[in-house]
Amino acid sequence: MVSTTIRHVVIVGGGSAGWLTAAVLASGLQPAEEGGLRITLIESPDVPIIGVGEGTWPTMRDTLRAAGLSEASFFRECDAAFKQGSRFDRWVTGGEHDHYFHPFALPHGWGDADLAGRWLEGHCDLPFAGLASYQPHLCLHGRAPKQAQTPEFAAVANYGYHLDAGKFGLFLKKHCLEKLGVHYVPDHVIGIRSHEGGERCGDIAALHTRAHGDLEGDLFVDCTGMQSLLLGKHYGVPFIPQRGVLFNDRALAVQVPYAKEDDPIASQTTSTAQHAGWIWDIGLPTRRGIGHVYSSAHTSDEQAEQALRDYVRATGGPEDIAPRKLTFEPGYRERFWHRNCVAIGLSSGFIEPLEASALAMVELSSTMLLEEMPVTRAQMDICAERFNATFSYRWERVIDFLKLHYMLSRREGAADPYGYWRDNRSRETIPGRLADLLALWAHRPPSRQDFGRFMEVFPAASYQYILYGMGFRPEPGLARRVRPGEPDAASAEAFFQQAHDLTRRMLPALPDNRALIAHIVRHGLPRH
Secondary structure, three states, X not given: OOOOXXXXXXXXXXXXXXXXXXXXXXXXXXXXXXXXXXXXXXXXXXXXXXXXXXXXXXXXXXXXXXXXXXXXXXXXXXXXXXXXXXXXXXXXXXXXXXXXXXXXXXXXXXXXXXXXXXXXXXOOOOOHHHHHOOHHHHHHOOEOOOOOOOOOOOOOOOOEEEOOHHHHHXXXXXXXXXXXXXXXXXXXXXXXXXXXXXXXXXXXXXXXXXXXXXXXXXXXXXXXXXXXXXXXHHOOOOEEEOOOXXXXXXXXEEEEOOOOOOOOOOOOEEEEEEOOEEEEEEEXXXXXXXXXXXXXXXXXXXXXXXXXXXXXXXXXXXXXXXXXXXXXOOEEEOOOEEOOEEEOHHHOEEOOOOOOHHHHHHHHHHXXXXXXXXXXXXXXXXXXXXXXXXXXXXXXXXXXXXXHHHHOOOOOHHHOOOOHXXXXXXXXHOOHHHHHHHHHHOOOOOOHHHOOOOOOOOOHHHHHHHXXXXXXXXXXXXOOOXXXXXXHHHHHHHHHHHHHHHHHHHHHHOOEHHHHHHHHXXXXXXXX
């Protein structure tokens, strides 16, 4: 029997997830060329775009470049700014000066010396990130991660982006339609027809649309958001809730103007801990995106909104705000690829926006789909099994990493009036694998050996930044160096000095964020 050839991929849903998936697939599969795989995106005019997810990882630079996009155009059309990591305020004890950084740059000398071991032995009175990396200092001084003469997508300091999610979807849509040969169907899906026999029995055969009749395809990508129209509703793939680990299930979001047009643009996402959650603060060229993520089991909507209002007012925003309320169930699907349907974006799962994993998971999913794209239906189940194993692992690691931020907090008393932080430290809410790793890290720093995949969602260096930023220390007298001996201590000290010297040279050489963004918008950047 000759297996069905995969000739047509149908993406259901637009927004950032749908159009980013279309861009990744189309730039890799080249449907505009004769004989290329046909890619169609159907987007309902009846479904509003959620428009959250305003932060990216540095991987987005490679994704945009591979799709053939201009970085200068991206800045102009998406109200974009540079992001060099995250700053966490009041997470450790709740004190006014309690803060630490998770920068995008690896510690200087990472992999060549036991930096964490030497920091613990001789410098633990200093912030680990600030000793081992120049990037927290760039953020504190509002510096951009590159210069005006640095080519598009190249970096002096590693960076991702802050962006307007609604504008980003439109930017990708324009590029997909004008440059990448993606077919577009603006219509609403009102039904699904399945194959009734043969090799594809049970597969989705076509989507019933309101105005265009049946839209047939061989592989369907579900980017329909939290409704999960194909994978969740049609196929009934179960959802695995995670509220027992990560408590937050509500968010209030608001767009806040700058007090003055030339106010500085922050070089990082700022996350400020609250009594029952945390507040994000993202700087774009024309506004700030601010939101409060919180647990409805620990505080009321009214209390959460008051905390948001207090923060906006204290940081120079207006008194009168009208936040938009979002409700979500933290968790992910039991499978992400079932039969001839792949879920990408919110349809596959959602975890609160701490560490900005939402768009990154779309990038990872669409890239693996591109790499695993089956030629025939007979290959599809093999590809699906690999995809499902990979993304089950990745969702679990995202959850572990986010939980780490909460369980290490020492907020108590007046800093924890609702018991939210105490409950996050409860042993029964900590995933077993994370508990095992913490038992190991009581004796040695996190290392590559602790993580089994070549492409980890968060590297060991990120765990070090969070652990030591949150005040975690190995048990006294029990910490063991990865590479015992004086030569390694000397090399670690040399790397600390190099990070210091880099900071001293980079601060005066790099422009501030707003100045460089304004230059890019007016004049562009050199092309490679």
